[in-house]
Amino acid sequence: MAVLPILTYPDPLLQRPAVAVANFDAELRAFVDDLIETMRAGPGGVGIAAPQVGRLQRIVVVDVRAKLGDDCHGLMVLVNPDLIAWEGVAVGREGCMSVPDFTGNVIRAEQIRVQAQDIHGEDRVYECAGFEARAVQHEMDHLDGLLFLDRLVSRKTDLFRRKVYKR
Amino acid sequence: MSQALLTVIGEDRPGIVAAVTQALYTAGCSIGDASMMRLGGYFAIMQVLSYPQDLGAVEMALDAAVKRLNLRVHLDPLSSVAADGGAAPDTRVTVFGADRPGIVASVTAALASIGFNIVDLESERSGSPEHPIYIMVIQGRAPAGIAAVQEVLAPLRERESIDIGVHPLETVVL
Numbered sequence: 001m002a003v004l005p006i007l008t009y010p011d012p013l014l015q016r017p018a019v020a021v022a023n024f025d026a027e028l029r030a031f032v033d034d035l036i037e038t039m040r041a042g043p044g045g046v047g048i049a050a051p052q053v054g055r056l057q058r059i060v061v062v063d064v065r066a067k068l069g070d071d072c073h074g075l076m077v078l079v080n081p082d083l084i085a086w087e088g089v090a091v092g093r094e095g096c097m098s099v100p101d102f103t104g105n106v107i108r109a110e111q112i113r114v115q116a117q118d119i120h121g122e123d124r125v126y127e128c129a130g131f132e133a134r135a136v137q138h139e140m141d142h143l144d145g146l147l148f149l150d151r152l153v154s155r156k157t158d159l160f161r162r163k164v165y166k167r
Numbered sequence: 168m169s170q171a172l173l174t175v176i177g178e179d180r181p182g183i184v185a186a187v188t189q190a191l192y193t194a195g196c197s198i199g200d201a202s203m204m205r206l207g208g209y210f211a212i213m214q215v216l217s218y219p220q221d222l223g224a225v226e227m228a229l230d231a232a233v234k235r236l237n238l239r240v241h242l243d244p245l246s247s248v249a250a251d252g253g254a255a256p257d258t259r260v261t262v263f264g265a266d267r268p269g270i271v272a273s274v275t276a277a278l279a280s281i282g283f284n285i286v287d288l289e290s291e292r293s294g295s296p297e298h299p300i301y302i303m304v305i306q307g308r309a310p311a312g313i314a315a316v317q318e319v320l321a322p323l324r325e326r327e328s329i330d331i332g333v334h335p336l337e338t339v340v341l
Contacts, residue, residue: 046341096340
């Protein structure tokens, strides 16, 4: 187990799309353990994506228990995650370990359904809401080379929350 | 480098920001946090800048743009304490209702009474000329907690017949 160094913007690796994981082996499990330890050592401690430590693979870890207690899924290891449904939008202020010191308002879906594989390659589906959904979306963006900076909204635009959007 | 707060106001037209920032760049200044917007047909610039020599040199550098665009400029030196960005806001208060005098005064007086520190206030007068409405969004820090904000604003809803929303502004570091 090791805490890995976090890449910070403008490191070009943060803006490259990650590739799907194909081998669910011991090496992957060891890496994910390191990723979890790195997440817990960070300032937020609730989420991390593999590209943030320079590994361009589609792996995300989220654990918002520090914030929500047991009212969430606990530790989620999402490998090759896919957003298969979403509903509602909300504005929230986000920061990122890879963008130190800056925070800004970002619009995210309020409820999401995510399909992913677990650490053993088994298919899983998670339904998340609120804070947990925000964390998952933020981390999944890293897999497409997106930072929350790409989604900043002006303060003017968040006057009213439009709750009725559906896809 | 020393820091100053620069305020620029002029009748709105394209090119104000370009002219001012180009002059500052040429004078060796660098721009920090800034807020710029059009207000009532005018354009207002407020920004923190770092400058290499004295403020007189900055003013001189701006002179051509000031004359050409008919701007008014104000420079205030900043102490290093004041230049600190401060903590992020933790509460958002939204206020809207039929426009009439005193809404801002009564809301902000209530907030001030509990030590609420406004970080950012934006408001807009909207609606039709016969039925103007007033919309305001305040972001700030509530040292006494969000419940105290709700409590102190609750009586205003009826007294001023306005809608008031109080929302936590959680900053999620991910």
